[in-house]
Amino acid sequence: MIAAALDTKSRLAAILFSIVAAVLLGGLVVGLTGANPISVYLEIAKGAVLGRGLDETLARSVPLVGMALAAAIALRAGLVNLGGDGQMLIGGLAAALVALYVPVPGVARAVLALAAAICAGGLYAWLAAILQLSLGIPFLIASLLFSYIARGLTSYLVRYPLRDPATGMPETYRVASGARLPAHIFDLPVSMAMIVMAVVAIVIVVNDRSGVNGFEWRMTGLNARFAQYSGVNLSRQTQRVAFLSGALAGLVGALLILGQQYRFTDGALLAPGYTWSGLMAAVLAMASPIATIVASVFFAALQVGGFSMERALGLPAVLTWVLQALIILCLAARPILFRKR
Template structure:
C-alpha cells in the first residue's frame, strides 16, 4: 500500500506528466481558436491510434520511431548527443537494399547479411564522428550533424544514377525479391518481424543499462564525466563504443524499413516521416532513460497515427500532433530551466 501511494505521488509530481498535460491544454486552446471542439479532436486522435486496425498501424509506425528514440537515448544517457541519425538511417537502408539485391546467396542468408551489414556500416559511420571528437576535438554535436550531409548526398546520387531502376520514374533502386524481405509477423497488418528485432534490441539496451558494467559507466558519465574518468572509465573509447551502438540501431531501423516495408531504397523516402527528429524528442522527453524513451516513442507514434484519422474526421490538420510534440518538449525544457535558475536571480 505504501509503495502504491509512493508511486502515485511520484507520478503526480513528474515533470514529464505535467509537460504532457500542459501540451494538451495548449493544443486545446489552439483548436478552440481555430473554431473546433478540442474534445472531438482528441477523441478522433485516440480512436485513430488504437481503434480496430489503427492499432496495427500505430505499432508499425512505432517500430522505426522507437528505434530512432533509442538511437538518441543511448548516447544521451552519457551526456552525449547524436544528431546524425538521418545519415546513419540512410546508409543502413541503402546497404541493406544493395546486399539484398546483389549478394549471390539464398534469400534468408541475404536477409540476415543485409541487416548485419546495415548495422555495421551505420555503426562505423557514427563511430567516425566519435573518433573525430576523441582524436581532433571536433564536438560530437557538430560532427554527427555534419556527417549526415555526405551520407544524404552519396545515397541520393547512387539511387538517382548508377543504382536506379530505369523501369520506374522514381529515384530508387531495383525492387527486392520476396525471398530477401522481412516476413509479415501478423497477417493482414503492416507489422513485420522487424518488431521482433526491435524488441531484442530493446531488451539488450535495457539490460545493459540496468545490469551491465557498460551501462553503469555510461550513467556515471552522464552524472559527472570527470568523476567517471577519475574512476577509471576510458572516456574516449567509451565515446566510440557508444556512438557505434547508436549508429548500429539506426542502421537496423533503415534495414527494417527497406526490407520490411518499402522493398527498395527510394531517395527521400526514409527521411520524409521525420523518424529521427521524433525519436530525438522522445529521448529528450525521457531525458535519455531507455525505458522512458521507448514509452515516449510509443506515445508519439500513437499521436502521429491518430493525427491522420483526426485530419480526415475533423478537417484539423495533422500538423497539430507535431505541434503537441514540440510544445511538450518545450514545456519540459522550461521546467528544468526554471529548476536550475537560482532563487535570488543573478
C-alpha cells in the same frame, strides 16, 4: 535505493506534467482554429488504437523506438547524436545493396543485409566520434554534418548508378521476396521487424539496468570527469557508444527497407521524420530506456491519430507535431516554473 526511487518519481512527474500542460496548451491552439479540442483529442485517440489505426501505430512505433533508443544511448553517455538521418540512410542503402546483389539464399541474404546495415550505420557514427577525439570537433556537429554527406551520396547513387530504369522514381531495384522480412508471424499482426526491435529494446534495457556498460554510461553522462577518475576510458567509451547509437539507426533503415518499402527510394526514409521524433522522445524520457520506449509509442500513436483526425475533421495533422513540440517545451520550462528553494 531510496534516492533512485525518488529520482524515478521526479522524472515521471516531470513527464506527466509536460504532457498535461502540452495538452492544455494544444487545446488552446485547436480552439483558435474554431474546432472543439475535446472532439479533436477523441478523434486522435480513436484513430490511433481502433481498427487499422492500431496496426499503423505498431508499425510506426518500430522505427520510432529504434531512433529514440539510438538517441537515448548517446544521451545516456553524455553524447548528442544529431546524425540519425545519415546513419539510417547509410544503413538502409547497405541493406538494400546486400539484399539485391549478394548471391546467397533469401533468408541468409536478409540476415546479411541486417548485419551490413548495423555495421555501416555504426561505422558512420564512429567516424564522427573519431573527429571529436582527434580534432576536437564536437560529436553533435560532426554527426549532423555527416548526415548531409550521407543524404547527398545516397541521392546520387539511387538517381544514377543504382537506379531502376523501369520506374520513374529515383530508387533502386525491388528487393526479392525471399530477402524481405515477414510482415506477419503465424498470421498474427506482428511483423519480424517488431520482433527484432523488441529484442534490441530488451537488451538495451537490461544493459542499462544491470550491465557494467550501462552503469559507466550513466556515470559519464552525469559527470564525465568523475567517471574518468573512476577508471572509465572515455575515449574508448565514446567510440563504443557512438558505434552502437549509429548501428541502431542503421538497423532501423534496414528494417524499413526490408520490412516495409522493399527498395531504397530517395527521400523515403527521411520523410516521416523518425530521427527528430525519436530525439524528442528520448529527451522527454530523459534518456531512460524504458521511458523512451513508452514515449516513442506515445508519439507514434499521436502521429497516426493525427492523420485520422485530419481525414475525419479536416484539420491539418501537423497539429500533432505542434503538440509534440509543446511537450518538450513544457519539459524544458519545468525547472524554471518549479524552481527548488
